[in-house]
Amino acid sequence: xxxxxxxxxxxxxxxxxxxxxxxxxxxxxxxxxxxxxxxxxxxxxxxxxxxxxxxxxxxxxxxxxxxxxxxxxxxxxxxxxxxxxxxxxxxxxxxxxxxxxxxxxxxxxxxxxxxxxxxxxxxxxxxxxxxxxxxxxxxxxxxxxxxxxxxxxxxxxxxxxxxxxxxxxxxxxxxxxxxxxxxxxxxxxxxxxxxxxxxxxxxxxxxxxxxxxxxxxxxxxxxxxxxxxxxxxxxxxxxxxxxxxxxxxxxxxxxxxxxxxxxxxxxxxxxxxxxxxxxxxxxxxxxxxxxxxxxxxxxxxxxxxxxxxxxxxxxxxxxxxxxxxxxxxxxxxxxxxxxxxxxxxxxxxxxxxxxxxxxxxxxxxxxxxxxxxxxxxxxx
Numbered sequence: 286x287x288x289x290x291x292x293x294x295x296x297x298x299x300x301x302x303x304x305x306x307x308x309x310x311x312x313x314x315x316x317x318x319x320x321x322x323x324x325x326x327x328x329x330x331x332x333x334x335x336x337x338x339x340x341x342x343x344x345x346x347x348x349x350x351x352x353x354x355x356x357x358x359x360x361x362x363x364x365x366x367x368x369x370x371x372x373x374x375x376x377x378x379x380x381x382x383x384x385x386x387x388x389x390x391x392x393x394x395x396x397x398x399x400x401x402x403x404x405x406x407x408x409x410x411x412x413x414x415x416x417x418x419x420x421x422x423x424x425x426x427x428x429x430x431x432x433x434x435x436x437x438x439x440x441x442x443x444x445x446x447x448x449x450x451x452x453x454x455x456x457x458x459x460x461x462x463x464x465x466x467x468x469x470x471x472x473x474x475x476x477x478x479x480x481x482x483x484x485x486x487x488x489x490x491x492x493x494x495x496x497x498x499x500x501x502x503x504x505x506x507x508x509x510x511x512x513x514x515x516x517x518x519x520x521x522x523x524x525x526x527x528x529x530x531x532x533x534x535x536x537x538x539x540x541x542x543x544x545x546x547x548x549x550x551x552x553x554x555x556x557x558x559x560x561x562x563x564x565x566x567x568x569x570x571x572x573x574x575x576x577x578x579x580x581x582x583x584x585x586x587x588x589x590x591x592x593x594x595x596x597x598x599x600x601x602x603x604x605x606x607x608x609x610x611x612x613x614x615x616x617x618x619x620x621x622x623x624x625x626x627x628x629x630x631x632x633x634x635x636x637x638x639x640x641x642x643x644x645x646x647x648x649x650x651x652x653x654x655x656x657x658x659x660x661x662x663x664x665x
């Protein structure tokens with residue numbers, strides 16, 4: 286497999302913007318992603334996402350959207366584990382797999398004769414994994430160096446790459462939440478901080494690989510990713526540490542909002558990591574599955590009873606995490622019933638002019654359109 290995203294070693298991306306789309310030429314050995322443990326792995330080059338010719342073909346055709354187009358079919362991931370791991374290391378890998386499958390509908394199954402599968406093996410080349418499923422690849426790889434990578438948080442991080450997810454701080458909306466200090470970033474590693482394009486974002490800014498550092502605040506990373514309507518998550522297991530790739534010990538990432546989250550989190554999936562995975566894989570239990578922290582998922586037992594009166598009920602949310610589930614408004618009966626204020630679902634009416642909703646009917650697949658055009662989209 287070849288590596289994606291680290292711009293250097295005399296090789297580069299080329300990007301041509303033609304009629305509002307990207308044609309990306311990826312050449313040879315480049316690496317994109319970092320999954321450092323704050324206590325076990327210290328070399329930036331040891332953890333990366335691998336992108337091969339099959340992924341490049343998808344990018345050429347504009348069909349590659351991180352977290353969406355590279356999902357494993359039916360949420361089933363066949364895997365093999367190398368016999369070169371010790372029994373305790375193998376148990377840690379199994380615990381990491383269970384960590385994800387217990388919290389989502391994604392199922393990891395031991396490979397029998399499946400053509401497409403994940404080969405979990407060890408060697409001396411750090412922690413790295415392919416970025417999601419690709420039908421042409423057959424064998425996807427997840428490499429774990431035995432003396433630095435076989436820890437639950439790192440393995441879960443790598444498994445989420447296998448499931449199709451990139452890093453949190455490359456999200457299209459990241460500039461609302463973090464500031465990137467380009468002057469503090471080690472030369473040759475800038476691409477680790479380039480911003481991804483949104484799933485449906487028009488290409489109005491240049492590809493970062495063809496501009497200088499002075500324009501890195503206003504360029505794109507050359508790939509698209511989906512947020513699935515979830516809020517930015519400082520506590521994501523996919524978020525960089527604040528000094529990763531620093532050339533001088535100063536922050537490369539500065540937060541724009543206060544948080545109590547540990548950054549980087551390498552202890553387990555955050556609530557939003559769980560929700561994003563369930564949204565990506567269209568889990569039927571998206572509102573009821575177990576989470577890895579103390580914040581509850583939407584279940585009937587976690588709700589305070591809705592107020593009962595002899596008059597019309599007030600327009601309120603009866604589930605405290607409705608703001609995380611806006612993408613389910615008009616799609617999930619539990620969210621429609623218990624997030625009425627967030628989903629504008631107290632009265633069956635459009636929240637903008639009826640004629641506007643009529644003209645937008647073809648866009649009812651978008652959650653924000655459904656929120657404002659509940660009646661027009663036939664969602665109440």
